Amino acid sequence: MNLKLSLLLSFICTSVAFTQESVSPELPKTAEKKTLNVLRTDLSATIDGKLDEPFWNTAQTATDFIMFQPDNGKPELETEKTIVRVAYDNEGIYIGAELHQSREDLLKEITQRDNFGTSDHFGIFLNGYNDGQQDFRLIVSAAGTQMDCIATQENGEDYSWDGIWYSAVKLTDFGWVVEMKIPYAAIRFSQKDKQIWGVNFFREVRYKKQKYAWNKIDANIGNIMQQAGILTGIENIKPPTRLFLIPYASGYVNQNKDGAETTIKGGMDIKYGINDSFTLDAILVPDFGQTAFDNRILNLGPFEQQLNENRGFFTEGTDLFNKGGLFYSRRIGSRPSGKITLKENEQVQGEPSAINLLNAIKISGRTSKGLGIGILNAVTEKTDVPIINTVTGETRNEVVEPLANYNVLVFDQRFRKNSSVSFVNTNVTRNGSFRDANVSALLFDLNTKANTYKLSGNIKYNHINDSEDKNGYSTNMSVAKTFGKYRFNGGGNYVSKDYNINDLGINFTNNYYNVYGNFSYRILNPSKTFNTFYYNANSTFEWQNETGRLQNAWIGTSISFSNKKNDDFGIGLDFNPIETYDFYQPRKAGRFVYRPKNYGGWGYISTNYNNPVAFDLNPYFYIYDQTKRNSYGFNAGPRFRFSDKLFLSYGFNFARDNNDKGYVDETATDIIFANRNVTTIENSVSGKYAINSQMTFNVKVRYYWSYSEIKNYLTLLEDGYFAPNTTYNQNNNDNFKSWNYDLSYTWWFAPGSQVSVLYRNNAIHYEQRLNKNIIDNLAHTLQNDLNQTISVSVKYLIDYNKAKNWL
Template identity: 60%
Template sequence: MRKLLLIIVLFFSVLGHSQKKVLQTKSISENITIDGKIEEAAWKSAPVASDFIMFEPDNGKVIPENKKTEVKVLYDNDAIYVAALMYDNEPKKIMKEISQRDNFGASDLFGVFVNGYNDGQQDFQFYVSASDGQADCITTDTNGEDYSWDAVWKSKAVITDFGWIVEMRIPYAALRFSGENKQTWGLNFFREIKRDRHKYSWNFIDSKLGTFTQQTGILEGIENIKPPTRLFLLPYSSFYVNAGKGQKTYGTIKGGLDIKYGINDAFTLDMILIPDFGQTKYDDQILNLGPFEQQFNENRPFFTEGTDLFSKGNLLYSRRIGGRPSSSPTISSNEEIIENPSSVNLINALKVSGRTKHGLGIGILNAVTEKTYASIQNNDTQEIRKEVVEPLANYNVLVLDQRFRKNSSVSFINTNVTRNGSFRDGNVSALVWDLNTKKNTYNLSGNFKYSYINDIEDKKGTATSLNFGETSGKYRYSVGTEILSKDFDNNDLGINFETNYYAIYGNANYRILNPTKHFNSFRVNLNMYTQFQKETGKIQGNNINININSNNKKNHFFGLGINANPIESYDYYESRTENRYLIFPKRLGGWFMFSSNYNNKFAIDINPSVAVLSEPGRNSFGFDIGPRYRFNDKFSLNYLFHFFRQNNNKGYIDSVNDDLNSATPNAIIFANRNVITYSNSLSGKYSINSKMTFNLSLRHYWSYAENKNFLSLQQNGRLTDYNNYTQNKNSNFFSWNGDISYSWWFAPGSEISVLYRNNAANFQREIDKDFGKKVTTLLTNDQLKHVFSISVRYFIDYNEVKNKF
């Protein structure tokens, strides 16, 4: 009888978890003051959402009574209001590190997830920390969390003798929903108890399923509201002082305006007039010895915020907009380039994005860059002429994304770059699909892409991929294939390194869904990948790896992996010459990772790695070590040291002509070299409160490649000694970046930012291995540049202005 009762209890518990919870809200007319006190009469009669269930680590476990959580929701004509009581039997242990917006730090969290269309596709998530900080993001199952999206809303968190309280006001202008009189929204609440690393949700989120956004509860009761006029103006003014040794100190003043306008209940226009990216984070440059360009992160807010639609098909690399000129100046033997811009100025940019109630997402991005010249001097006459290296150019992206059955989509994407005059134009189109079974247990995804380049010689190319996998349960797997033609080229507005190949790949993995005696989480992955040169069928890439990632009961993270290239491969890229290849040797490597619990004041990350290749003396090894210390809830410092060494690395350095009767190079020269890299990074923050923070960021980087002897690439892909080369082709690159900043969010959506930065970089052929000298040289030489800037941005909401008048 006792067993029967237990089975009945478990059955109804599982049944309760699988059903969507429903919360009723009520309309109010009185004012709600966002002060964390919850004293207004309307709160007392509002329905309560409770009975939270653990998401991680023990998925499905009911929250204990001494940590119970109660949430209420109210609404009026302008916003929804949320009040949350988080009980804690040890309130003095509540973690509350103060951090910048969108950075949680070591702090307890409360979150509200809203889907105004209740279509299981996209959540607007709003978080408040126990230190009264804010974070917000847009979340989709396909792209995860996008914290570059920022909304303007109000919140207040207060620590009490029974736990802590959060009160929130989320205006309708920060959400998306239909114009129907009776609203039904997807809704979930989230709580994280940081000291335990326990995460709870109001509506149960089953970790066995490969979806997050489709497991929300329901909010009912909102009626007869109208989507507001979503018109936001963000005027700004910036002042810069630039200085450097040997150069004139000068100041500049800039001003401009960003506009956000809700075209209707679903679509938003973002426009940037007179762009100012002067306070954007510097790129972390490296010594790049490979055949491909270095890919940089996008740090400009306009191109990072709300771009989930534009990431479809992986066709957009927004750093192309305002990046390097598309051509290089041509010079004669008696001329030299005295000025060649490294970037192109952006004139303006806009984007329109949104989704209809029937699930059709539309995204349009357009940007215009200015005509750019290089300066060339005639050494005989000293005359200077200008040559266009980038004409007036238009960049355009169109995305149509149809969602259906709440968990699947089919998308069409087109990217187009049109340059004025006879310069190269590029156009790429793609059809992308992401199909899931009704229960989210299996996935079929893929794409077909077509590129057309209008240049001196027109090129057309295609790329396609197809993937199938099981996406639920403890055991999961996936298999796939991809094919790229030789002339596929999306590099005018995207980035792609390798073409002319076909590949097959697979993955199998196992994970625990609930904690065991020793682990909170544990996952094993087996991955295999093989790439074939499309025309010859030669293997030009192969890898098999197995890795383990785990989190123990003390919330320390461990990982380790073994990776191998078990057979030789044919590298068609390193030679920098068409139809020539280098035979890459077999390789066996491994790595280990340890990351201690960040809840502790002192924590450390350690990550050593090693690899051995099937050539005598050729190997690599390195490590990262990153201690961090939190002095108190306001002040913390993080340090990272990186070291990596490659012994007897073989790499391209030049092409020369050994045949006096030939006008083209016929010898491809490689170097046998040792490549050594060091980098030191220090970051820190001091938060006066959740709206006012000082930040520090320092990075010193040094990498050099020292050639030992020279080799010639043979027709069979092997290397032989080459003794006729005498040039110094060593590479020695070092750089320094330093930022000290102050940020104050003095009003909702409005910020004052003060920044001092200096930076320098140098490339040499001579190698001096004095590490200390490399640092002092960068900090004292003529290339060190200083910039001091102040930027003020003020957020204006049309609705707030209208209500005041």
Template identity: 90%
Template sequence: MNLKLSLVVSFICTSIGFSQESISPELPNIAAKKTLTVLRTDQTVTIDGKLDEPFWKNAQTATDFVMFQPDNGKPELKNEKSIVRVAYDNDGIYIGAELYQDSANMLKEITQRDNFGTSDHFGIFLNGYNDGQQDFRLIVSAAGTQMDCIATQENGEDYSWDGIWYSAVKMTDFGWTVEMKIPYAAIRFSKKDKQVWGVNFFREVRYKKQKYAWNKIDANIGNIMQQAGVLTGIENIKPPTRLFLIPYASGYVNQNKEGTETTLKGGMDIKYGINDSFTLDAILVPDFGQTVFDNKILNLGPFEQQLNENRAFFTEGTDLFNKGGLFYSRRIGSKPSGKVTLNENESVQEEPGAINLLNALKVSGRTSKGLGIGILNAVTEKTEVSIVNNVTGETRNEVVEPLANYNVLVFDQRFRKNSSVSFVNTSVMRNGSYRDANASALLFDLNTKANTYKLSGNFKYSTINDIEDKNGFSSNLYIAKTFGKYRFSGGGNYVSKDFNINDMGINFTKNYHNFFGNFSYRILNPTKTFNSFYYNANSSFEWQNETGKLQNAWVGTSINFSNKKNDDFGIGLDFNPIETYDFYQPRTANRYVYRPKNYGGWFYVSTNYNNPFAFDFNPYFYIYDQTKRNSYGFSAGPRFRLSDKLFLSYGINFARDNNDKGFVDKAASDIIFANRNVTTIENSVSGKYAINSQMTFNMKVRYYWSYSEIKNYLTLLEDGYFAPNTTYDQNNNDNFKSWNYDLSYTWWFAPGSQISVLYRNNAIHYEQRLNKNIIDNLAHTLENDLNHTFSVSVKYLIDYNKAKNWL
């Protein structure tokens, strides 16, 4: 082990040394920030995209945009120049942009909100505290579609946030114009008499896939948010009362083989600005009936399937709560945690699929001194199942999930505009004598003043109060060079045996320590051959703490690039050159199974999405140092943009594992594995027809089929290897099918207000009968388990600042 550990440390040091010896760049020089002084106006402004109000002629202009990607630092062309003006009044700020471009080159696909599609774009990035920590980014396409997000350096862009603002575009003889109004209630800023905001203006010239910024963004530096310009001149404004009430009503008709059921629901979401820094979000009587379906799969591994969060309350503005990786929101309202105890001749009448959420609230925000505070609380109801005695007919109820409270608390102090120290705590408290859990994390993220080097790390501690109390911890340290063409990073983790955050978070592996390293090279400007080019090499080595056995040894390298036609390509190779051991697959403490050496590779091609027809293709293969064992597959999909309103795409994923070795059962003292072939085919179709930027029809279809065919059984030996098993005769073949069809109509009839009509049918079917005909399997699934749902939902946003005038 010591020799191998030395090899890992040597690899990391070599990466660092290579990057330093190959090039010795000077520290980046951040250009002087541009400054724009805004104009105050008392004139009435109509947001129609025409820019015909007289005050626009007197407003100061922001010009001379500079390319961010791909040719970093190149000035914009005169025939594609950008001219931006900004004004303000007591209600909000106004942006007027003149964007020059030949109409023959303009792209303006109409999409749903937050979907960029294939269009030209203009946007403003605003930071009301000018601290380089968080942007409100509001973007408009040439088709009039709005995109908005909250951006942070740690978590990137969060498009689940939907602000309330106004925009309009208009085609002109020189190109197009944009007019925007951003009410003060949509953003955050201090109470100072004289405001100084961070600002940058963004433009994408889509036909050339070129992105520009008003204040130059140097690609040599990793931190984009630190490179904003300055907006001055706003004086004597006050943050308004931020109170939004969003009542909703919805109706559902559900039909399946059990009959027809009709449900009516009503409730309200509340958003209240406690002060200029903090916001309260609450949901009363939640309704998640129209939430996007989960892509369920056949899961043969030792860990649960991690599902995406599709409920808006748990996705919007949750960057604070995601710090430290302790919070997995799907735990709230998931399947019951308790197990049913059945007596002789008893069975469960109906298993609850999920726990009902009674209510939830979150308070989040950041003070003018950079202290972010987040509090999230949710309560789920007590849930019982009905158990029947099949002989006597008597029934009884048993609790499978008590009343439970879920809580997240976050303190995040930012300083020096690019660094932070955070404390995170999560807890789950279940009523009565049921299991409770608590986890805490201390995090730090330190960057040099010039954003050239990073040092980050964390320490996490978990406590479980159950029949047997357990405490555990994990720690991490990471260092990186974050500027220049040549970059490197490295670090390590230590996770104890009893570290467990899975009551509120999600964590698969524990009881290990590892080291990892990375080296990368990129071009910052196009060459004669490439628009972009990125090379990456990384490795990770991981040991089980108690035995010292190597449970992961991986080295990989990849190249990604785009050509002058804006087609994207990539190729990669992965090597696992050392035999390792898996401590999770046996599902038994202190047992393990060996993993053979293996190697493999992949490549992909993605043609330019600007074209009406585009295509993606991504094959892969892996070969194992084990008799006839290999894996291969591909994903592929054509995309058809038939017009600016109509779009269709098809995707297929195919995967095949030959002679895979997987756990199937425990028989007496034996752990039974199977030598099996696993085949997975997933087909999906999506389509969109947009009437305009507020009104769209959308369709999604997914058919997933996966089956596992047992070839022979094996007994796992104490040394992690196998012996043939000729006595075990159970049927452990798997045949899993999942079908989903969604057809929806969405109309944003007013800011923040929406009508949604949805027809959905879905089916999930599992059996141990193998049938290798994909059409027969689909027919069998639809005949036996199809569920139909038709629903209508209406929500209406009431802004207190407007509603008070109604009275």
């Protein structure tokens, strides 16, 4: 076992060394940073997109933008010149941008906030500490829509963050103009008398799908934030009191087969800047009634379905808490953790599907020395269920979830502007004799000074306090080349048998070790045929710890590119050339089932979204070394942009698994599998009508239907193979349907303040009766399980800096 691991690691290291010497011997040269000096003004500015205040005429200009994508390093055209000016006062900084372009080529689709759509864009990337570690990115479309995010090298762009800032757009005879005001309360910076900020200005010329930056971004180097320019001249400003109160009120009318129910809720969110570095977020009496619906599926595998987080508190500004992959916020307020013990003749009267969240807080920020600290704490309420004796009529309550506390603690020390060492701890404490859990991790991410090579890794340890205490650990190490046309990474993992982070995280597999490698090639400038071209090859080999059996052997290769018309294409091939063993599907310790050799492929076509009508297609297939076993399917759908205000898209997904071998049951003597055919059909529609950039109507519809048809039953043998089973006669066919329809109206009537009206009807229905008619299944679902809700929610942001003047 150790010999295999050593040989594979040696192979990766040898490949790394070879690639360094033979493919990319030259390191990229660091370009000189541009500097812009900011003008101080004592005049108040009206954010109207006109740039008619006198100080705009004397402010220093930022010009000569350079293309970032696709033709990296190419100067902007004189006919599409960009001129940016920056000023500041005691409240914030002002940005005025003139963007030259033919009006006929200007694209300006109106969308909701943070939705880029089909539009031209201008933005500013700000780093108040000039440490190359974190950007506040604020972007405006030609239609006036705001997009904003917090960007880090580790987690990319987090658009769940919504800052409070102001912007206006005006179309002109030479193109368009953007005017912005960014209050100091919206960003972070030190308390020094003289500020030096990192800055870059961004522009997208959408009709050509070209992106530009003021300070050159070299595509040879993977770290964009290290390639910002310098903003100087801001002096003697004071970070304001960052206190925002966001009270809300909402009402719900819900109707289903059990009758109608009306609910009124009220509460408040609080955002408070503890100092210039750290922010406290708190929710008092939370309300998540208007969050997006979950895309539930028929799950026949051994692992739970991982769902997206749609609650704003757990998505906004959580980059610190996501370090190490230990935090899965859907655990907070999920299904009860306790098991119900029923006595003779007892049955449960309505088990809850979720636990109420009482309150939650998070504190996060980063000091001027680069130390990031994050603390998240949430409390869920004690929940019990009524149990009735069907003979005597007596009832009793049993606790299925006690009062529980969830906590995440993160320390992340950044240094040398591009590296970090982190400590993460998650803890779940449940009252009484219920299960407690604690997980800790040490992480490191080390980059060379020129951002050319990376060494990263971690070690994680968990302790579970249950009926039997368990301790587990996981460790990872990888090395990567992160610059140039040719790049690679390789590494390995070891995960112990008792590694388990699932009380506050999510992890599906344990008790294995593996090695993996990846090699990629890309063009940095367009060729005669391609605007972009990317090749990727990767592989993974994985062994079960105790038996040494190979449980994963995968090799994949893919090509993706865009043509001169900006249509996107891709194709890939996957190979599993060795018979492997699955230790998870049998759902029983020590048992496994063999997986046959297989190969498959996929592809995609996505036509240029700039066109009023575009189309996406994504087919795939897999063929197994097992009699008549195969899988195939496709996703497809058109997109219609009828005007800048009206948009509609349709998606169709079809999947078919023939002669799939899957677990269905366990008897006193056998583990029962089935030879089955699984069919999935999904239809979805989404659309919007935008009155303006603050007011939109939106619709989302999804009908998902999946059924599994048993052909015959199999008994799993000790060696992982099957024998026919002719005695098992239970009905294990599956027929699952999920329907969701959301129609909403949203009005951002002031910065951070919103009115939302939602009509929702939804239904989830599962049965073991097979019916292969899609319309009959939908009708049956709507007749039996339809739930309808109308809700209205109003939230209003109160800024302390303005509210104090009211008094």
